[in-house]
Amino acid sequence: MSRVDVLNGNQAAAIGASLARPGVIAAYPITPQTPIVEYLTQFKVDGKIDSAMSEVESELSAMSVLTGASLAGSRTFTATSSQGLALMYEPYFRASTLRLPIVMAIVNREMISPQTLWGGPQDSLTIRDAGWIQIYVEDNQEILDMMIQAYKIAEDKNVLLPINICYDGFYLSHMSERVEIPAQELVDKFLPEYEPEHIKLDPKKPMAVDPLTSGYLLMEYRYRHLAAQQEALKVIEEVDKEYADLIGRSHGGLVEEYRCEDADCVVVTMGSMSGAAKEAVDIKREEGYKIGLLRLRVVRPFPSKRISEVLKGKNCFGVVDRNVSFGWNTGILYQEVNSAMYRHGGDVPSVPFIGGLGGEDVKIEHFLHAIEKIYEGAADGVDCEQTIWLTNER
Amino acid sequence: MKAIDLVSKTEELISPGISACVGCNVELSLRVVMRVLGPNTILAVPPGCMGGVGVVGWDMKSGAKVPVFFPLLDNPASMLAGIKLHYDRLGEDVNVVAFAGDGATVDAGFQCLSGAAERGDKIIYICYDNEGYMNTGYQRSGSTTKGAWTSTTPVNKEGIGGKMQNKKDFPMIMAMHDIPYMATANPAYVQDMVNKIEKAKQVDNGLAYIHIFNPCITGWGVKSEESIEVARLAVQSNFAPLYEVENGNFKLNMNPRNPKPVKEYLQKIKKFSHLTDEDIEELQADTDKKWNRLVNLASL
Known part of the structure; x- marks a missing residue:
């Protein structure tokens, strides 16, 4: 049964991600994202999710663990903010150029200096050209809905790109609102399991991932990556409609x-x-x-x-x-x-x-x-x- | 497994014709490692010599017959941890292995390796220690021996220069993480290496780490035909001892009755050719101190 609750933005993100049943979660705490990590580890110990979880030693490792897990075939989730995102940049760029449909919430926080920890999307906007899909939301309902939609968009065979759902630190992350939570059965119906066909590290079917690649091939990769981004324009609208039909809410698409x-x-x-x-x-x-x-x-x-x-x-x-x-x-x-x-x-x-x-x-x-x-x-x-x-x- | 059976009873999983230097003992080590591990293995080869010689591959060709990939220089252990979490969750047993140089291990990738060791990620991490960034033109690393010439610790015409700092004692650092298995290995002692890889493969409660000491022909100035001899001298002089640590218990695998002077090892290597007698005495004293510490740990 779908239900209604009062949730802050980080709860909405954690619940939304959980409903998508990720296989592997890795995250490192940073204000104002920290409660997401706490909620997810609590869900795990309470038996509400069966994801494998890694409490990594940094954001660099959070994205790296997910890169490995996604290459092996898992659906994955992480979340971060500002300085953590900056530390993550190297595997961040690579997750998109490997075409891995990783989902990451970004709880937008201003970049230092001067020292700060309050809201603002400078962190994710600065790296908007790293190949990910970036969607920015207005309220907590939209956070939860977009966490679920994110997987559907990212894993679409015509897209296969990682995706950020971005929301303002404190304004949404720490503010409570009425949020409708769709039933697990509905989400399962909306979101089929992730079965990678394009890339997979599996001893039963050996594959070399990322050999040294000449420019003519790299250009082909970039050409297709750009095309996938354009394809995502259509898919985002389709997924918004599909979600509205099944679960009853549209957020406008593009x-x-x-x-x-x-x-x-x-x-x-x-x-x-x-x-x-x-x-x-x-x-x-x-x-x-x-x-x-x-x-x-x-x-x-x-x-x-x-x-x-x-x-x-x-x-x-x-x-x-x-x-x-x-x-x-x-x-x-x-x-x-x-x-x-x-x-x-x-x-x-x-x-x-x-x-x-x-x-x-x-x-x-x-x-x-x-x-x-x-x-x-x-x-x-x-x-x-x-x-x-x-x-x-x- | 007997080392002699490697050829007849195991599969060669690294392609012939990869472009390592003539006499490279890292290539030899990798072939041994992969023969023992077998085809049910996912292999991470970060940027470094083995990546450069084509083990992951060039364009549409690969140098390995197992799933293989380039992790970043600074994230091999984390990427492998993610792969292992995936297969563990499905209940599938797969060897998830890094074959990484010392730059990727003791310098740039240390944080994620230390994190994976602490968390008990069930991966096998093998470091081939050739004491620096040998693939990119012989720059120093945290694993370069004190006094050594490298392209970033140059020596002037008066013979002054070389690395000013000590070599990071990395096997000991990994042992102190209290991982289930830590061992050193050496290409001159293949049976010992085989035993250790087999043990690492059996570990199912955390990270297994193997540190192979690999003198570099090209970067150090070692004759190709003396590649193995120099590696052996490092053990015989106690400069790079063979030992293992199982669940906190230290054990010496080689205890030379009459250790050779470190000088015998050093003088075979061009990167040490500018060292004075005083420098050599200092390295001898340092070797003796570390060896005694190891003997003490092994006697506990």
């Missing part, structure tokens, strides 16, 4: 549109800040502004066409980034969204915003201000070299 249909301007957001942003949109709508919201969910592959379809023809849009792109003087997503618009011929002025770094709140009032600035841009033009910083008084 993006979530909120009051965009008749909008003349749009604010673009990602992650947990979208809740406050939607409130601001509602307030401005009542004041007569035809503002809409576009919430980015999938950063890799980047749904450039889908995004441009929403933003094309608008008078102006703004992107609120909870991260920075060093060298661009904006956030990362601002550059990504503008690349999408340029590629698909949408000439719409856009305003770059940065806010919420190091776990600072991005409040309704920030979005009200941002929306005003977007309308000013629509009327007077935008100096897109001038990023607007959304800060809190101290």
